[in-house]
Amino acid sequence: MYANFFLHTNIIVSVMHSEIHISIYLDTRRLKKNGKFPVKLRVFIPYPREQKFYPLSFEYTEAEFKEVWETKKPKKEYREDHIKLQATLSKANTIANALDVFTTSEFKNLFFSTKNINKKEISFYYNQYINRLKENNQISTASNYELSLKSLQAFYGKEEIPFQVITPIWLERYEKHMIEVKNLSQTTVGIYLRPLRAIFNTAIEEKSIKQDSYPFGKKKYVIPAPKAVKKALNKNTLSILYNSTPANIEQETAKDFWFFSYSCNGMNIKDIANLRVSNINGDSLTFKRAKTSRSNKSQLIQSIPLHDHALKVIAKYGNMSGKPDDYVFEIINKSQSAEVQHDKIKNFIRFVNQHIVKLAHANGIEEKLSTYWARHSFATNAIIAGASMEFVSEALQHSNLNTTRGYFAGFENEKKKEISIKLMDL
Structure with missing residues (x-):
């Protein structure tokens, strides 16, 4: 999707797409008290015209920035920073490539919250959908998805969970753990797992995973849905x-x-x-x-x-x-x-x-x-x-x-x- 090459100018090196420019940028608009300028990641979209600046943990004078970034072979004292900035730019390019539809908001969410972008892992789809929900002001639903992801990550013990790990047996173990160890109800387990089922469906639709990896349904894992007694006063x-x-x-x-x-x-x-x-x-x-204004527009x-x-x-x-x-x-x-x-x-x-x-x-x-x-x-x-x-x-x-x-x-x-x-x- 993207062509990767470096364009050397006075202040930037760019990873370019026909419509998107992602750059390492020295922001000379604001001089800090230490006499240096902050380095930012610049994302520019010509049509419709939009640009965003995301802060990075680097700051230099204009002379230092030239030595660190614009020089093809930086000196030894600047080599480590050069490698780190290259890694930052590479990460930004990887995220941009992973997005089917590029938006600066989704890019920001993934750039700052995900270390490795991998569409074979559930966090990519969770974070992408959570960000979309927040853009639509569906904050409650976004919160449900965030709680679902955190619960699954806590059980697995790692932030990144490959789709292939989640099997019917894995889900049965998760349910048992949530009920017997965490003392949660079957209703709560259902609330946490329904978002995961939706994430699987999305990944299958986008052909990131195969249909036969789907762990839900008859003869596989069935999400608990206990019939609760309605709470009403006479x-x-x-x-x-x-x-x-x-x-x-x-x-x-x-x-x-x-x-x-x-x-x-x-x-x-x-x-x-x-x-x-x-x-x-x-x-x-x-x-x-x-609750239903978006899901039922009629x-x-x-x-x-x-x-x-x-x-x-x-x-x-x-x-x-x-x-x-x-x-x-x-x-x-x-x-x-x-x-x-x-x-x-x-x-x-x-x-x-x-x-x-x-x-x-x-x-x-x-x-x-x-x-x-x-x-x-x-x-x-x-x-x-x-x-x-x-x-x-x-x-x-x-x-x-x-x-x-x-x-x-x-x-x-x-x-x-x-x-x-x-x-x-x-």
């Missing part, structure tokens, strides 16, 4: 919690937002945090789930009637006097990066979970509540009240009715009995 317990008196402002805020979620069709906190002024129209709101925007409680929460905490694009609640703001917003939302979820549990326990509710319970409590009680699976599926914005059926399958026996009694209440 109507009586919900009434106790709703009518409880918070002990402090933290519990009051947690209660308000927990029931805002419950009353808005189990709306999760991320979607609540992302509500804009334009989403609120009188006594109704419209939104599209952040997803309909849903309209939800606002319960009195939800309207009170908006009046109490919201900023409806702002511009249409402003956030309703001050959980995040537009000036923050996607990473900062992700952390802010996680912190707010942690805040709500921490204080709703304290409020619940103070009122005799022993369950360890979380925002997760609000969503499933809505689904459970909607079905108990006679709502159809189709209604609940639409309300929860599930892309597949089977996902909604899973809610019923996960109900505890007590809730199943309650639904059966409701069905015979003729």
Whole structure:
């Protein structure tokens, strides 16, 4: 893909492609206190015009840079630095060659985080996809992939894991280790291994590995997918919690937002945090789930009637006097990066979970509540009240009715009995 040759000029030696120039560059724009200039790696793309400078751990005067880099045969005292700079340039060229579609962001991620670029190793594909997710502001999914990679690397004992190492037997050993040694659940093992399965599929599609090396599926390794019991409160317990008196402002805020979620069709906190002024129209709101907005681009925007409680929460905490694009609640703001917003939302979820549990326990509710319970409590009680699976599926914005059926399958026996009694209440 790339032609490798050195072009000697006054300040650079380049590895060139028809559209990409990668150079060792002495940045004379900024003189350091020691009288030297920093050396950087320069990546230049003519169309569309873009250039990036990445700092290296070298600094020289202009005379020293000529002796180290521009001379074909550097003196003995400069020879080691010359070899190191050549290795840096070679590494940059290797990374550029490994990228099917070159972008400066993916190049940067791989240049600074990967020692050896090898498409036969899983970290290449993990890092490439993680960077793409971050570019799309899919921070939560990127975090899942990062956790998956770190877990696999910790088990293997090395950063680089060749695809050929990962066999059905290896995966069975990994699962046993995670459950028996790390005391993690099968659910967590599944969360860590589903990204790996996607990475294998990508590598096979790109013909980096062969199909017969795929370790997943029947008669091979099956990723655990235990059916969890859905966490939901019945109507009586919900009434106790709703009518409880918070002990402090933290519990009051947690209660308000927990029931805002419950009353808005189990709306999760991320979607609540992302509500804009334009989403609120009188006594109704419209939104599209952040979780599925990219994977399901044809997803309909849903309209939800606002319960009195939800309207009170908006009046109490919201900023409806702002511009249409402003956030309703001050959980995040537009000036923050996607990473900062992700952390802010996680912190707010942690805040709500921490204080709703304290409020619940103070009122005799022993369950360890979380925002997760609000969503499933809505689904459970909607079905108990006679709502159809189709209604609940639409309300929860599930892309597949089977996902909604899973809610019923996960109900505890007590809730199943309650639904059966409701069905015979003729």
